[in-house]
Amino acid sequence: MSHTNDNAxxxxxxxxxxxxxxxxxxxxVGIPFAQAVDxxxxxxxxxxxxxxxGAYVRIDADGHVVIGIRDPDTGTGxxxxxARIIADELDADWTRVSTVSLGLGVEDDNxxxxxxxxxxxxxxxxxxxxxxxDLRGAGALARWLLLQAAARRLGVPADRLHCQEGxxxxxxxxxxxxxxxxxxxxxxxxxDxxxxxKTPDRYTLIGQPAGDVDARAIVTGQATHAxxxxxADALIAVLSHCPWPDGSVESxxxxxxxxxxxxxxxxxxxxEAGVPLGQTVRSPxxxxxxxxxxxxxxxxxxxxxxxxxxxxNESSAWFEQQAADLVNDKNAQPAARVRNDGDVxxxxxxxxxxxxxxxxxxxxxxxxxxxxxxVAKVDKDGAVLVVPTQAPxxxxxxxxxxxxxxxxxxxxxxxxxxxxxxxxxxxxxVAEAVMLAKAVEKPVKLxxxxxxxxxxxxxxSATVHKFSAALDGKRQIVSWNxxxxxxxxxxxxxxxxxxxxxxxxxxxxxxxxxVPHLRNDWYSLPSAMLRGPSRGMPHVSNAFAVxxxxxxxxxxxxEDPLVTRLRLIGEARMIPLGDGRTLDxxxxxxxxxxxxxxxxxxxxLRTVNGLGIACWHIDGAYVAHAIETSLQGxxxxxxxxxxxxxxxxxxxxxxxxxxxxxxxxDALSAALNLSISYKDSQVQQHSWKDYPLASMALLPDTxxxxxxxxxxxxxxxxxxxxxxxxxxxxxxxxxVSAVRVxxxxxxxxxxxxx
Amino acid sequence: MAxxxxxxxxxxxxxxIVPEKVREGVDLEINGKSYRxxxxxxxxxxWYLRDVLRLTGTKYSGEHGEGGYDLVLVxxxxxSATHLPVAKLAGKKVTTVEGLAATDxxxxxxxxxxxxxxxxGCGYCTPGWxxxxxDLLNRHPQPSDNDxxxxxxxxxxxxxTRVRRAIKRVAKGAHA
Numbered sequence: 001m002s003h004t005n006d007n008a009x010x011x012x013x014x015x016x017x018x019x020x021x022x023x024x025x026x027x028x029v030g031i032p033f034a035q036a037v038d039x040x041x042x043x044x045x046x047x048x049x050x051x052x053x054g055a056y057v058r059i060d061a062d063g064h065v066v067i068g069i070r071d072p073d074t075g076t077g078x079x080x081x082x083a084r085i086i087a088d089e090l091d092a093d094w095t096r097v098s099t100v101s102l103g104l105g106v107e108d109d110n111x112x113x114x115x116x117x118x119x120x121x122x123x124x125x126x127x128x129x130x131x132x133x134d135l136r137g138a139g140a141l142a143r144w145l146l147l148q149a150a151a152r153r154l155g156v157p158a159d160r161l162h163c164q165e166g167x168x169x170x171x172x173x174x175x176x177x178x179x180x181x182x183x184x185x186x187x188x189x190x191x192d193x194x195x196x197x198k199t200p201d202r203y204t205l206i207g208q209p210a211g212d213v214d215a216r217a218i219v220t221g222q223a224t225h226a227x228x229x230x231x232a233d234a235l236i237a238v239l240s241h242c243p244w245p246d247g248s249v250e251s252x253x254x255x256x257x258x259x260x261x262x263x264x265x266x267x268x269x270x271x272e273a274g275v276p277l278g279q280t281v282r283s284p285x286x287x288x289x290x291x292x293x294x295x296x297x298x299x300x301x302x303x304x305x306x307x308x309x310x311x312x313n314e315s316s317a318w319f320e321q322q323a324a325d326l327v328n329d330k331n332a333q334p335a336a337r338v339r340n341d342g343d344v345x346x347x348x349x350x351x352x353x354x355x356x357x358x359x360x361x362x363x364x365x366x367x368x369x370x371x372x373x374x375v376a377k378v379d380k381d382g383a384v385l386v387v388p389t390q391a392p393x394x395x396x397x398x399x400x401x402x403x404x405x406x407x408x409x410x411x412x413x414x415x416x417x418x419x420x421x422x423x424x425x426x427x428x429x430v431a432e433a434v435m436l437a438k439a440v441e442k443p444v445k446l447x448x449x450x451x452x453x454x455x456x457x458x459x460x461s462a463t464v465h466k467f468s469a470a471l472d473g474k475r476q477i478v479s480w481n482x483x484x485x486x487x488x489x490x491x492x493x494x495x496x497x498x499x500x501x502x503x504x505x506x507x508x509x510x511x512x513x514x515v516p517h518l519r520n521d522w523y524s525l526p527s528a529m530l531r532g533p534s535r536g537m538p539h540v541s542n543a544f545a546v547x548x549x550x551x552x553x554x555x556x557x558x559e560d561p562l563v564t565r566l567r568l569i570g571e572a573r574m575i576p577l578g579d580g581r582t583l584d585x586x587x588x589x590x591x592x593x594x595x596x597x598x599x600x601x602x603x604x605l606r607t608v609n610g611l612g613i614a615c616w617h618i619d620g621a622y623v624a625h626a627i628e629t630s631l632q633g634x635x636x637x638x639x640x641x642x643x644x645x646x647x648x649x650x651x652x653x654x655x656x657x658x659x660x661x662x663x664x665x666d667a668l669s670a671a672l673n674l675s676i677s678y679k680d681s682q683v684q685q686h687s688w689k690d691y692p693l694a695s696m697a698l699l700p701d702t703x704x705x706x707x708x709x710x711x712x713x714x715x716x717x718x719x720x721x722x723x724x725x726x727x728x729x730x731x732x733x734x735x736v737s738a739v740r741v742x743x744x745x746x747x748x749x750x751x752x753x754x
Numbered sequence: 755m756a757x758x759x760x761x762x763x764x765x766x767x768x769x770x771i772v773p774e775k776v777r778e779g780v781d782l783e784i785n786g787k788s789y790r791x792x793x794x795x796x797x798x799x800x801w802y803l804r805d806v807l808r809l810t811g812t813k814y815s816g817e818h819g820e821g822g823y824d825l826v827l828v829x830x831x832x833x834s835a836t837h838l839p840v841a842k843l844a845g846k847k848v849t850t851v852e853g854l855a856a857t858d859x860x861x862x863x864x865x866x867x868x869x870x871x872x873x874x875g876c877g878y879c880t881p882g883w884x885x886x887x888x889d890l891l892n893r894h895p896q897p898s899d900n901d902x903x904x905x906x907x908x909x910x911x912x913x914x915t916r917v918r919r920a921i922k923r924v925a926k927g928a929h930a
Contacts, residue, residue: 073876074876075874075875075876075877075911211869211870211872212872212874212877214874214877215868215869215872215874216861216869218874218877218880218881219851219854219861219865219868219869219874219880219881219884220811220851220852220854220855220861220865221809221810221811221812221850221851221852221881222811222852223877224810225813225877225878227810227813227814228804228810230805230808236805261794262794292793292797292801292805292806293801293804293805293814294794294797294798294801294805295794367910368876368910369813369821369823369876369878369879369909369910369911370813370876370878371814416876416877417876418876418877418878419875419876419878419910419911420876421910447814449816449817450815450816450817450818450820450821451816451817654872655872657872658872658874658875658913658916661912661915661916662875662911662912662913663912664912665909665912665913665914665915666910666911666912669910669912687816687817687818687820688816688820688821688908689818689820692908693821693908693909693910694908694914695903695905695906695908696902696903696904696905696907696914696917696918697903697904699914699915700915701899701915701918702915702918702919703915
């Protein structure tokens with residue numbers, strides 16, 4: 001970047017960090033927009049809007065620190081954890097830190113969009129790992145600049161000063177607050193080489209527990225999700241969606257709807273041909289636009305609307321039968337041989353003991369608390385959207401395509417998001433809002449009802465897993481064969497067929513690396529049901545099947561299932577899994593032993609209750625659950641849940657505990673009761689009465705989370721608590737009831753077999 | 755309402771007193787403040803709170819109020835804002851999540867307990883949990899686990915065990 005002036009020094013630091021003087025003597029470190037520096041925008045304006053600035057951190061003249069959060073917070077705690085990574089590096093006074101959600105920053109670089117903050121996606125538990133180096137770099141640079149400014153002011157070399165809770169402190173005890181130094185610091189040229197971040201022994205915030213930065217706003221009702229945003233003159237839109245994505249309007253009479261006081265217009269929206277799933281309207285819909293939500297809802301109820309059915313007439317029962325037939329057909333060809341170690345068939349032939357089992361898991365919906373919604377203002381000069389999204393860049397692409405506006409003309413704001421779980425990686429609802437705003441030439445606030453949220457989802461496919469394992473004379477598993485059938489979550493998204501398995505199976509999942517002869521085949525099923533990413537995929541369904549089957553092996557050996565697992569894992573060692581990934585068996589053993597000790601596993605046979613255990617690993621993170629259940633008649637009680645996680649360094653142990661406990665309960669809730677069924681390609685669940693997330697009464701009273709201390713770079717954790725929870729529960733149910741649940745949802749199956 | 759006309763001063767008896775117009779609408783008291791809703795009196799409280807008053811702490815739950823995000827207190831009793839037409843609330847006292855903290859900003863002990871226990875996931879269902887928990891504590895100052903089990907709220911993020919801790923923290927405080 002060539003432009004400089006007295007107030008805005010734009011020197012490259014590792015190619016992206018910039019230092020700027022903000023308004024009223026503020027120091028700003030971050031990533032300014034091209035136009036903010038090159039235009040140039042008068043520096044006096046830079047402090048006015050963080051959205052327009054793209055800063056990671058701003059230190060005001062009064063010492064207040066504002067930190068920009070680049071990834072949406074869907075409840076995974078990014079607002080808190082990402083802020084604390086910078087604040088620690090900066091030695092900020094946490095009580096004087098506030099955060100602001102960074103909207104989407106786009107640079108128009110010769111017509112090409114460039115993402116200013118890096119990849120702004122909340123999903124796959126990746127926010128902390130992705131931001132770890134960037135954020136510490138920004139904090140370290142700000143701290144370095146403040147130290148230089150203080151050195152000049154105090155006449156003491158910078159290396160003899162240190163930073164502490166928002167102050168620079170000299171050896172003689174003199175202190176200068178960051179606010180006093182901000183203006184001078186902003187005028188100092190950054191060093192050519194990156195400022196090294198702190199050594200971990202000097203962390204003051206990282207590793208210490210902190211509550212959610214938005215907690216006060218949330219408990220007072222002041223926090224605004226996208227659905228709480230009201231744009232001036234915006235019409236409220238509610239929709240009636242066609243039950244079939246390939247259906248159409250047969251007949252429509254809008255007269256009674258338009259007669260409702262407050263209803264302004266009725267508009268049809270349609271999917272666009274040839275646009276990948278998730279980037280345009282999902283199903284044809286009729287939108288009722290009104291002055292308020294109540295009028296819109298009444299208007300919708302008064303539509304005289306007949307849908308013409310699509311050609312799709314699939315049922316979930318048929319799908320599951322197809323899946324079962326595939327995994328049982330020895331001649332069926334897999335769509336992907338995901339892993340093939342050794343010679344499974346030869347090893348199985350020689351084996352002393354063989355075992356088979358089949359597991360069936362149902363279709364699932366995302367069921368976010370905040371339904372799909374989007375506020376959109378679109379005109380020829382630009383577009384402003386308020387979107388509850390996990391991936392603002394993807395939302396931006398949808399807006400860009402539908403409006404033809406240039407990157408700099410589109411502003412995407414992302415307030416706190418009412419749950420993601422992968423649903424908001426797709427942006428059909430954004431396309432609807434943009435189309436409607438264009439059609440009525442007014443801002444539009446779109447809201448889906450709960451019914452639409454459940455029936456117009458991108459579902460998780462049902463799965464059927466079939467295992468064959470063979471053991472040698474020393475009771476060791478020598479051969480492992482997994483055949484899994486499902487409909488890929490990645491189909492109809494423009495990806496090549498040879499990548500479709502990646503949403504369904506992890507090539508490195510257990511027991512890969514532990515069994516010499518191991519094969520993992522994925523069988524692809526076509527389905528008209530639309531699918532999409534889900535929380536913890538592909539680990540959740542696979543862990544349930546694998547960790548239940550390991551328990552079955554233990555039972556057939558008349559062995560303690562913990563002992564079977566520990567024998568299978570073997571000694572603590574590093575096992576390369578391919579793709580550069582490694583299984584650290586020592587960390588896996590450790591989490592298993594921690595939960596076993598805590599739940600007093602030694603009583604596993606003596607207790608009248610049932611104890612179950614399971615473990616899993618995901619890309620360098622390790623987790624285990626131990627669960628105690630009891631039966632009173634046919635009523636299942638989850639008495640105790642213990643979970644241990646090893647994510648390397650825990651940035652915010654309190655947030656991590658919340659994530660792990662939350663994911664555990666989410667997994668238990670789904671496993672206990674949830675399934676989506678459909679007939680004629682129409683989903684039969686319309687409200688939470690028939691898609692019953694678990695109530696307080698069904699869930700355990702406590703969830704004990706053990707966090708393994710570690711000094712490796714942190715890994716993601718937002719879904720880590722999911723995979724081993726349901727199999728630990730099913731294994732505990734087997735101990736207490738002798739019912740082996742091989743089909744979810746668990747309660748229904750347990751009651752059927754009791 | 756029809757009699758209101760009869761009670762008005764007769765026009766023309768004074769040059770300075772202008773006869774007052776009939777005030778149409780429903781009078782409500784929400785979080786200690788008086789409001790008059792002059793629109794459709796069948797509008798559910800939920801949309802009056804959100805669209806008209808911009809008190810957005812009370813959330814949309816679903817067509818049936820399922821999940822309990824829309825819970826408020828009406829004359830101290832737990833109620834679903836989805837199911838209450840404004841017309842039925844004339845003269846009644848409504849408390850929403852915005853009305854829990856003291857006027858000086860000090861959090862209600864239950865709000866503070868939710869903060870201290872980090873009993874929050876995405877935050878969308880939190881106001882509903884607060885209102886239902888407050889109602890529970892009003893009825894059972896020392897609720898048992900079975901009492902807490904009766905809460906009608908749903909949470910996809912899995913904050914239930916932390917909510918339970920927060921409720922017990924307040925109950926313990928009341929006991930001490």
